[in-house]
Amino acid sequence: MTDTRPAPLPSPSPTVPAEASDLLPAERGQGRPRLEWLDICRGLTIILVVLHHVTGAGLDHAPTAGKLYYAVLSVNRVTQLVVPTFLFLSALVFALSPLARFSWRRYLSSRARQLLWPYVLWTALYLGFKILTGVGPEAGQRLATFWNPGLLQGKGYFHLYYLLLALQVALLLPFIRLLIRGRGQDAREQGRRPLHLGWVALGGAALQLGIYFVNLRVWHLNSVGSLALWYVLPLVMGVALGAWPERFTALWARRRGWLLAACALALALYLPSGFAEVLHRPLNVLAYTAGNWAYTVLAALVLSGLSVELLRYSTPLGEKLRRLLGRLGQLSLQIYLLHPLLLWGLDRLAYPKPAALQVLLVVLYTVLGVGLPLAFARLIEGRRLSVWLFGR
Incomplete structure (x- = not known):
């Protein structure tokens, strides 16, 4: 059977409302409300991205089949929610912007600056990094490798596939939003009801399974x-929720218990397949793929809901946490692009054998993998160097 499972986020393996710092940036100056919980959610998600990569590398050092190995593997599988979450948030934010003010020229120009340019630049930079570290292509193959599989397949480095994915999504979102033309704010003013989320979810799931079988057969x-x-399902759900302002927060207020329970159930059903995929055991590919879709979409909703919950804590500690997560969210692209360089160096340090020390090392490397790129991004924020490196 042809393997149609999604390529897992590469082991040792991205928006939201901040107009100038989004992994998949939204329109500027559209009169769109800035929703703090979206920045917070993106901040949480970028932490999970780094944790996913750290635990992926940690699997190479933990004793196979031991308790530590399965603990690290569990965290690694749970954090597979990150890409669907970023895409869900991207679709939600894009759907919030008014249809009447949409300009293809402005939209494509901003994507070229904030996505295409960083993608081309960092593909070249990481190709150079691989050459310097002795794993790059031979001299005569470097230009060809930069083009394909570098740019065309997103394989300039293990994490750059996301920017290729984000470029595709940037082109898809305007067309997905055509499905809700006449709804959203305009429909609310006319007293019309939005599409029922249950039907949206079923339709998205049916379309997603259809794509699976097209890949399998064609x-x-x-x-x-x-x-x-x-990733049609998180994109469709994001558009459906973003078409009506406050629709997601209302959904979370009414259905948080059901969403948490459904997410936990989906994770419990998915984990055995997720383990089998990593351990190269016999695997039902359709069950694995469907389980991955179900869990990651529900997890995206839950992580977004938990970000909404964080806004309720008005204590000094809660304020500091929200500000920190918000800054992480606003600088998530910078952290995403930079952290693999740091993790490459950390992975070459000796790993201690005691399990407790390895757990502490996972925490430490995650903190460093987030904190040091954040410090650099803040250092050059607002400078021309930041625009050249990150398109913002």
């Missing part, structure tokens, strides 16, 4: 994790 792609159509 495309035969073994690695589909960088294909935007593989």
Whole structure:
């Protein structure tokens, strides 16, 4: 059977409302409300991205089949929610912007500056990094490798596939939003009801399964994790929720218990397949893929809901936490692009054998993997160097 499972976020493996710092940036100056919980959610998610990569590398050092190995593996599988979460938030924010003010020229120009340019630049930089570290292509193959599989397949480095995915999604979102034309704010003014979320979820799931079978019978792609159509469900859900301001927060207020329970159940059903995929055990590919979709979409909703909950804490500690997560969210692209360089160096240090020390090392490397890129991003924020490196 053709392997149609999504390529897992590469082990040792991205928006939201901040107009100038989004992994998939939204329109500027559109009169869109700035929702603090979205920045917070993106901040939480970028921490989970780094944790996912740290635990992926940690699997190479933990004793196979031991308790520590399965603990690290569990965290690694749980954090697979990160890409669907970023895409869900991107779709939600994009749907919030008024249809009447949409400009293809302005939209494509901003994507070229904030996505295409960083993608091309960092593909070149990471190719140079691989050459310097002795794992790059031979001299005569470097230009060809930069083009393909570098740019065309998103394989300039293990994490750059996301920017290729984000570019595809940036082109898809305007067309997905056409499905809600006449709804959203305009429909609310006319007294019309939005599409029922249950039907949206069923329709999105049916479309997602259809894409699975098209790949199985027609495309035969073994690695589909960088294909935007593989994430139709979180994109459709994000658009449906973003078309009506405050619709998500209202959903979370009414259904948080059901969403938490459904997410926990989906995770429990998915983990055995997730373990089997990493351990190269016999695997039902359809069950694995469907389980991954169900868990990650529900987890995106839950993580977004927990970000809303953080706004309720008005204590000094809560304020500091919200500010920190908000800054992480606003600088998430910078952290995303920089952290693999740091983790590459940390991974070459000796790993202690005691399990407790390895757990502490995972925490430490995650903190460093987030904190040091954050410090650099803040140091050059607002300077021309930041625009050249990150498009913002």
